[in-house]
Amino acid sequence: MAEITDRKDGGITQTLQPPRGYSISGRKKSVAEEPVTSVLTGGEVPIYDRELTADEEVLAALGYKPEFKREFSLWTSFCVSFAVLGLLPSFASTLYYGMGYAGQPGMVWGWLIAMVFIQCVAMSMAEICSSMPTSGGLYYAAAVLAPPGWGPLAAWITGWSNWIGQVTGAPSVDYALAAMILAAASITNPDYVPAPYQTFLLTTFIMLIHGCISSMPTRWIATFNSYGTSLNIIGLLIVIIMIPAAANRESQGLSKFNSSAEVWGEIYNGTDFPAGIAILMSFVAVIWTMSGYDAPFHLSEECSNANIASPRAIVLTSGVGGVFGWFLQLVVAYTVIDIPSVIGSDLGQPWASYLIQVMPQKAALAILGLTIICAFSMGQGCMVAASRVTFAYARDGCFPFSWWIKRVNKHTYTPVNAVWFNTTIGICITLLIFGGTVAIGAIFSIAAVAAFVAFTIPIFIRVFMVGNRFRPGPWNLGKFSLPVGALACAFVMLMVPVLCFPAMTGIDLNPLVMNWTAVVYGGPMTLALLWFAIDAHKWFKGPKVNIEHMMLGREEAVINGEGQDSGDSSANSLSDAEKGKVAA
Numbered sequence: 001m002a003e004i005t006d007r008k009d010g011g012i013t014q015t016l017q018p019p020r021g022y023s024i025s026g027r028k029k030s031v032a033e034e035p036v037t038s039v040l041t042g043g044e045v046p047i048y049d050r051e052l053t054a055d056e057e058v059l060a061a062l063g064y065k066p067e068f069k070r071e072f073s074l075w076t077s078f079c080v081s082f083a084v085l086g087l088l089p090s091f092a093s094t095l096y097y098g099m100g101y102a103g104q105p106g107m108v109w110g111w112l113i114a115m116v117f118i119q120c121v122a123m124s125m126a127e128i129c130s131s132m133p134t135s136g137g138l139y140y141a142a143a144v145l146a147p148p149g150w151g152p153l154a155a156w157i158t159g160w161s162n163w164i165g166q167v168t169g170a171p172s173v174d175y176a177l178a179a180m181i182l183a184a185a186s187i188t189n190p191d192y193v194p195a196p197y198q199t200f201l202l203t204t205f206i207m208l209i210h211g212c213i214s215s216m217p218t219r220w221i222a223t224f225n226s227y228g229t230s231l232n233i234i235g236l237l238i239v240i241i242m243i244p245a246a247a248n249r250e251s252q253g254l255s256k257f258n259s260s261a262e263v264w265g266e267i268y269n270g271t272d273f274p275a276g277i278a279i280l281m282s283f284v285a286v287i288w289t290m291s292g293y294d295a296p297f298h299l300s301e302e303c304s305n306a307n308i309a310s311p312r313a314i315v316l317t318s319g320v321g322g323v324f325g326w327f328l329q330l331v332v333a334y335t336v337i338d339i340p341s342v343i344g345s346d347l348g349q350p351w352a353s354y355l356i357q358v359m360p361q362k363a364a365l366a367i368l369g370l371t372i373i374c375a376f377s378m379g380q381g382c383m384v385a386a387s388r389v390t391f392a393y394a395r396d397g398c399f400p401f402s403w404w405i406k407r408v409n410k411h412t413y414t415p416v417n418a419v420w421f422n423t424t425i426g427i428c429i430t431l432l433i434f435g436g437t438v439a440i441g442a443i444f445s446i447a448a449v450a451a452f453v454a455f456t457i458p459i460f461i462r463v464f465m466v467g468n469r470f471r472p473g474p475w476n477l478g479k480f481s482l483p484v485g486a487l488a489c490a491f492v493m494l495m496v497p498v499l500c501f502p503a504m505t506g507i508d509l510n511p512l513v514m515n516w517t518a519v520v521y522g523g524p525m526t527l528a529l530l531w532f533a534i535d536a537h538k539w540f541k542g543p544k545v546n547i548e549h550m551m552l553g554r555e556e557a558v559i560n561g562e563g564q565d566s567g568d569s570s571a572n573s574l575s576d577a578e579k580g581k582v583a584a
Contacts (some may be wrong), residue, residue, distance in 0.1 A: 011105065016063050034057060037491065040524045052066070052211070062133075062140070067076050068408070070302055071222055072222055072309075074316075076222040077295070077303050077309060078313040079225045079297050080222075080381050080385065081313055081314070082321065083228045083232060085293060085321045085378075086289075087324055087373045088371050089280055089375030090288065090289035090292075091332075091351070092375070092445065093173065094285035097444070098285030099332075099339055101271055101281045101282040101284075102268065102275070102282040104266055104268070104333035105267045105279065116289075118286070119318055119322060120484045120494065123484055124494055125293075126310075128458055129297045132473075135301045135389065135392035137298070137300065138159075138162050138458055138545045139162060140392075141158075141461075145466050145470060146465070151541075155541050155542045156398075156536065161453045161457075161525065165446075165448075165449075166451075168429060168446050171429045172447055173382050175205040175443070176349075177206055179348060180368060181452055183348060183352035186346075187352065187356060187364070187365060190294075194348065197434075207423055210379050211422075215414060217411075218412075218413060222237065225384070228374075228376075228377030231374060232377060239370065240327050240331055242363070246359050248268065254337065257335060263333045272505040281498055283499075286325070287452060287499070288445070288447055289321075292317070292382070293318040296313035297314065308474050308475055342555070383419065386422050387414075388415065397540070404417055406527060431542070442520050449517060463485035500515055
C-alpha cells in the first residue's frame with residue numbers, strides 16, 4: 001500500500017494499491033506520483049480516455065499523450081544506438097582525423113583519454129533520460145530545468161543544436177559509405193577516379209533507401225536494426241582479428257607490428273599546432289564516432305520500461321563502443337606503415353588506403369566490403385534517430401510547417417513525414433561534395449560539435465543551476481551525479497573550440513584547408529538565435545503539453561492539451577514559474 005498526500009487540498013491522504021503496469025480504474029495519478037521531472041506541476045493530473053500502461057503514465061506525467069507502439073526493448077534500443085555508433089564504419093570515416101592529426105599516439109592515447117570523459121557525458125545524459133524519457137528529451141530537459149525566465153531560450157538553443165547534429169548524421173555516414181564504395185571500384189580498376197557528381201548521386205541514392213526503411217512500422221525497423229547491430233558487432237570482431245592475421249608487413253621487409261615505443265610515443269603531427277593541441281584535435285574522431293549513444297533517449301517513447309531500459313542502453317552503448325573502438329585503434333596503430341601515404345592517397349578514402357597498404361588486395365577488399373555493409377546499417381540507424389528528434393520538435397512547433405512534419409502515419413505509426421523532411425535536408429547538405437573534400441569533411445566536426453553542445457546544456461543546468469528541482473528517475477548516479485556531470489561539462493567546454501581549429505595556420509591557411517565548422521554550424525545557430533530574438537520568443541514557450549490535465553482536487557477544471565493538428569505553437573505551454581513548482 002502507498003499513501004499519497006494531496007497538499008493542495010487540506011492534507012487529504014489517499015491510499016492506492018501498488019500498480020501492476022496499468023492505472024487503477026477510475027483513479028488518475030498526479031505528476032508528483034511519477035519519478036519524473038516534468039513541465040507540469042506536481043499537483044496536476046493527466047487525463048486520458050483509456051487505462052494507460054506504466055510507461056504511458058510516465059509519458060503522460062511529462063505532458064505528452066502516447067502516440068507510438070512500444071515495441072523497442074533494452075536490446076533493440078541498444079541495437080539502434082550501436083548501429084548509429086557504427087564503430088567500424090565510423091572509424092573508417094574519421095581515420096583522417098585520428099591518424100592524420102597526431103599519428104598513432106593520437107589514436108591510442110586520444111581515444112583512451114576522450115572515452116573517460118565521453119562516458120561521463122553518457123552517464124549524465126542517461127540520468128536525465130530516466131527522469132524525462134521523451135523523444136525530445138535533451139530539449140525538454142533544458143526547458144524544465146532552466147532558471148525561471150530562461151526555459152524557452154535554453155530549449156531553443158538545445159533543440160536546434162541537437163537537430164543540426166542529428167540531421168547531419170545520416171548525410172555524413174552516407175557520404176562516407178559512397179566514398180568507400182567508389183574507392184573499392186578504384187582499387188579493382190586503378191584507372192577509375194570518382195567524380196564529385198558520382199559521389200553525390202550515390203550518396204543521394206543511399207539516403208533515399210534509408211528514408212524508405214525508416215518509414216516502415218516500428219517492429220520492422222527494430223528487427224532490421226537488430227540484425228544490423230549483430231552484423232556490426234560480428235564485423236568489428238572479424239576485422240580486429242583479421243588485420244593482424246592477414247597483414248603482409250613481413251613480406252614488405254618489416255616487422256610483424258610497429259614497436260610500442262613508436263605507437264605510444266612518436267607523435268606524427270599533421271597540424272601546425274604543438275603536439276598536445278594536435279592530440280586534442282584528433283579527439284574529433286572519437287567524439288564523432290561516439291556521438292550516437294543518445295539514440296535510446298529519442299526512442300524512449302517507443303521503448304518498453306523506458307525510464308530504466310533507455311538509460312541502460314545509453315550507458316551500454318557508450319561503454320561497449322568505447323572498449324571495442326579502442327581495440328580497433330590499437331590494431332591499426334600497430335600495423336600502419338606510412339601515415340602520409342594513407343592520408344594523401346588518390347583513393348580519397350584513408351581506410352581503403354590503409355587496407356591496401358598493409359594487406360593483400362583480396363583481403364583488403366573483403367574488409368572494405370564488410371565495412372560498407374556495416375556503414376549501410378549505421379546510416380539507417382542515424383536516419384531513424386534523427387526522424388524521432390525532428391518529430392518531437394515539430395510536435396512543439398519549432399519548425400515551419402510543423403503541423404505537417406509532426407503527423408504520425410496512421411498505417412505504420414511512425415513519423416514518416418519527419419523522415420522525408422530530414423532526407424530532403426540531408427540531400428541538400430551533401431551538395432557540399434562539390435565544394436571539395438575539406439568542405440564536405442566539415443559535416444563530421446559539425447555533427448560532433450552540435451551533438452555535444454546539445455548533450456551538455458541540460459547537464460550543465462542540472463549540475464550548476466537546478467538545486468532540488470530535479471527528481472531522479474529509477475536509474476541515477478546518486479552521490480556521483482554532480483561530480484560526473486561537472487567533468488562532462490568541463491570536457492565539452494574545452495573541446496568545442498578545439499574542434500573548430502584548422503590544421504594549418506599562418507601563410508599555409510587558405511580556403512581549401514580551412515576548418516569551416518564554425519561557419520557551417522555557427523551560421524544556422526546564429527539564424528536560429530536571431531529568429532528567436534525577433535519573432536520566436538513571442539510564441540515559443542518550450543515543450544507544449546498535448547494531453548488533457550487538471551489540478552488534483554479540482555476535477556471540474558480540465559485543461560485541454562494541444563490538438564494533434566493545431567498550429568498554435570503557444571497553446572498550453574507552461575511558464576517557467578510553473579515549472580519551478582515541480583514537486584521535490
